[in-house]
Amino acid sequence: MKEENNNYNVPLHVAIIMDGNGRWAVNKGKKRQAGHKQGSKTLETICKQAYDLGIRYITTYAFSTENWSRPKEEVDNLMNLLRHYLKTSLKNAIKDNMRVRVIGDKTGLDDDIIESINKLEEGSKNNTGLQLQIALNYGGRDEIVRMTQKILSDYENNKIEINDINIDMISKYMDTADIPDPDLLIRTSGEMRLSNFLLWQIAYTEFYFVEKHWPDFNIEDLKDAIAYYNKTDRRYGGV
Ligand code: FPP
Numbered sequence: 262m263k264e265e266n267n268n269y270n271v272p273l274h275v276a277i278i279m280d281g282n283g284r285w286a287v288n289k290g291k292k293r294q295a296g297h298k299q300g301s302k303t304l305e306t307i308c309k310q311a312y313d314l315g316i317r318y319i320t321t322y323a324f325s326t327e328n329w330s331r332p333k334e335e336v337d338n339l340m341n342l343l344r345h346y347l348k349t350s351l352k353n354a355i356k357d358n359m360r361v362r363v364i365g366d367k368t369g370l371d372d373d374i375i376e377s378i379n380k381l382e383e384g385s386k387n388n389t390g391l392q393l394q395i396a397l398n399y400g401g402r403d404e405i406v407r408m409t410q411k412i413l414s415d416y417e418n419n420k421i422e423i424n425d426i427n428i429d430m431i432s433k434y435m436d437t438a439d440i441p442d443p444d445l446l447i448r449t450s451g452e453m454r455l456s457n458f459l460l461w462q463i464a465y466t467e468f469y470f471v472e473k474h475w476p477d478f479n480i481e482d483l484k485d486a487i488a489y490y491n492k493t494d495r496r497y498g499g500v
Contacts, residue, residue, distance in 0.1 A: 270491050271315035272444035276459055276466065278322050279304065281450025281474030283335075288474075294338040299476035301346050309357060310480045312391040314487065318440060319393050322458050326366070326400030340374070343397065351384045358390035364436035365399030366407065394440065401460030408434040408461075437462055445490045447483075449475040467493045477478035 279300050284295030304321060311319055324339060331339075352485045354361050363378045370378075378397075411434050415421045421430075432438070442462045448454075455463070469486045471478070 269315075269487070270466075271487060272490050273316070274318035274320070274441050274445075275311065275486075276320045276443035276446040276463070277304075278448040278456060278458055279444070279478075280448055280452055280474040282476055284450065285476045289338065289386045294337060294342070296388060296474075296476055297339055297342055301342060302474050303478055305353065306451075307478065307480070307483060308359065308391055308393055311483060312357075312359075314480075314483065316441040318443075319391060319436070320396065320440070320443060320459065321394070322396045322456070324365075324397050324399070326369075326403045326456060327457065340371070344374060344377065347374065347381055347385065351381050354381065354388060358386040358388045359393055360390070361393045362396065363395050363397050364404075365397045366403060367398070367434070370399045372488050374435045381472035392440065394437065396458070399458075401455075402459045404436055405461060408438075431461070435461055443465065444495075445469060445486060445488050447471065449473055449478050465495065465497050473483060484495070 282300040283293035283297035284296070286293050289295075306310065308319060323343060328339070329336060349360055353359070361381050363382065367375050367378060408431060412421070412426065412431075416423070437459075442464070443459065444465045445453075445468075446458075446463060446466045447469045449471050451470065453468075453470050459466075467490055469489050471482055471486070473482060
């Protein structure tokens, strides 16, 4: 879906893989956690600027189901950063009219984090500005497993029939149920892979890769990504 803005097509939904935070910090002689902290600030800035440019949804990868295999100290630091971010986000979300939701398997998170997520989602649910999805304990394959479990459970409880299963129906069982699929995916830091992000939703998404590490990503880079998006010819399998 594209939205006209001064004769310019702005992607309605942008997915972001915020990569390179650790490398950014190490290159500067700092600890990796300094990179994640700076990365979370970059996300806040980009969210505000993205809305002003016409973007209405951002879905970003904060912690994957595979990230638990990182050294315990890094996992603890990332969780503490997320704790802090989730707690302070409600004030910012209210100020900026932003709705924040978390996608991923919340059951795998600590109780206090789940409580902060619930407060943030509940407190921002009527906001009509940017819709921000934070992927936390998220994996695309894990989301497909959970979707399958939910469908089978509804089938067992006679809520659905086999013939009800189609693409729209499956989309409604995903974590992103009422959110349009991403138009553009941005990955920073030069790697060209999906890393298990939004596997179902990304079927017709345009990809934009940039060498810069995420903490250095700025509005000019976002505008470059939108300019690239404008050059693409989205045919959705047609001619
Ligand atoms: C990828 O590798 C990035 C992550 C695992 C997490 C990104 C998290 C943040 C930017 C901050 C937390 C987010 C919120 C919403 C508060 P890497 O950047 O750790 O390191 P690399 O340089 O080794 O790729």
